Amino acid sequence: MSSTTATPIADPHLHRDDEGSRLGMWLFLFTELILFGGMFLVFAVYKFIHYEEFHAAARELNSMFGALNTIILLTSSLTIVLSIVAIQKGQKLLSIFFQIITIFFALGFMVNKYFEWSAKFSHGIYPGSETLLEKSSGEILFFGLYYVMTGLHGLHVVIGVLLIGYMTYETIKNKVNSDKYVRLESAGLYWHLVDIIWIFLFPLFYLIA
Amino acid sequence: MSSHDSHNENAHAHKPSYGIYILIWVALLILTGLTVAVAGINFGNLTVITALTVASVKSYLVLEYFMHLKHEKKMFWLFVYTSLFFLGVSLILLFADYTFLEGN
Numbered sequence: 001m002s003s004t005t006a007t008p009i010a011d012p013h014l015h016r017d018d019e020g021s022r023l024g025m026w027l028f029l030f031t032e033l034i035l036f037g038g039m040f041l042v043f044a045v046y047k048f049i050h051y052e053e054f055h056a057a058a059r060e061l062n063s064m065f066g067a068l069n070t071i072i073l074l075t076s077s078l079t080i081v082l083s084i085v086a087i088q089k090g091q092k093l094l095s096i097f098f099q100i101i102t103i104f105f106a107l108g109f110m111v112n113k114y115f116e117w118s119a120k121f122s123h124g125i126y127p128g129s130e131t132l133l134e135k136s137s138g139e140i141l142f143f144g145l146y147y148v149m150t151g152l153h154g155l156h157v158v159i160g161v162l163l164i165g166y167m168t169y170e171t172i173k174n175k176v177n178s179d180k181y182v183r184l185e186s187a188g189l190y191w192h193l194v195d196i197i198w199i200f201l202f203p204l205f206y207l208i209a
Numbered sequence: 210m211s212s213h214d215s216h217n218e219n220a221h222a223h224k225p226s227y228g229i230y231i232l233i234w235v236a237l238l239i240l241t242g243l244t245v246a247v248a249g250i251n252f253g254n255l256t257v258i259t260a261l262t263v264a265s266v267k268s269y270l271v272l273e274y275f276m277h278l279k280h281e282k283k284m285f286w287l288f289v290y291t292s293l294f295f296l297g298v299s300l301i302l303l304f305a306d307y308t309f310l311e312g313n
Contacts, residue, residue, distance in 0.1 A: 048304070078231065192276045199268055
């Protein structure tokens with residue numbers, strides 16, 4: 001406590017626990033696992049009960065939208081992790097560049113999603129629509145889960161954009177720097193989780209036809 | 210995962226480099242292509258199992274490399290895989306239940 005050895009006065013590591021911060025972020029991610037995991041269980045059960053209807057309904061989805069969004073999200077996962085490498089190396093501008101690219105990919109994902117949903121809506125397939133309600137109960141369930149799960153995932157993407165945008169601001173302001181970048185890492189962890197959820201959503205919804 | 214400098218506050222004491230992440234990204238893209246290609250072939254029930262297996266491999270790569278689990282303390286690893294294990298248990302029990310309830 002009252003150490004007489006000459007430690008630097010303003011030790012930047014004082015009262016700082018990066019590992020604890022990351023662990024806290026992981027704990028939050030576990031709550032996300034419960035949220036989405038529960039939905040995946042619901043999906044699994046209904047797919048089991050309404051096997052044929054789920055496959056018929058999945059044929060309505062355009063797997064090209066899904067595949068393209070998979071590539072977009074995987075690449076954005078790469079760019080956010082590269083932004084962390086850049087900040088570790090002290091390459092501030094490169095880190096900012098990678099963060100902005102990540103945000104662009106995330107927005108690209110949402111634009112893609114917008115076109116996909118618009119196409120569904122124009123075919124009269126949206127929650128509670130007459131076209132949808134005429135279908136079998138299995139297909140209604142499929143599209144219900146489709147809108148809820150990809151919608152909730154989309155909401156996470158939007159939150160990710162805000163989060164990474166804030167990190168970009170902090171990096172510009174040097175609040176995130178080559179010594180102190182745990183916030184950027186936590187934002188990255190969140191972003192990778194969003195990616196992992198999509199890794200499972202994509203084959204389950206788009207590729208079971 | 211074995212050698213870890215527990216004295217270092219920063220888990221990324223290893224030399225940061227871009228290369229490994231680009232390799233992982235290429236692997237992830239190849240696996241995505243594989244899922245799409247396999248989906249075109251009708252394996253019946255195996256199609257879903259194949260898709261889920263590939264998705265699990267992809268998630269493993271993201272967790273270990275992109276999310277740096279490989280360089281975190283063992284404790285992180287234990288936390289993550291314990292939670293995933295129990296999610297897996299719920300899934301297996303649920304399916305065991307529904308398989309035997311079939312026809313009721």
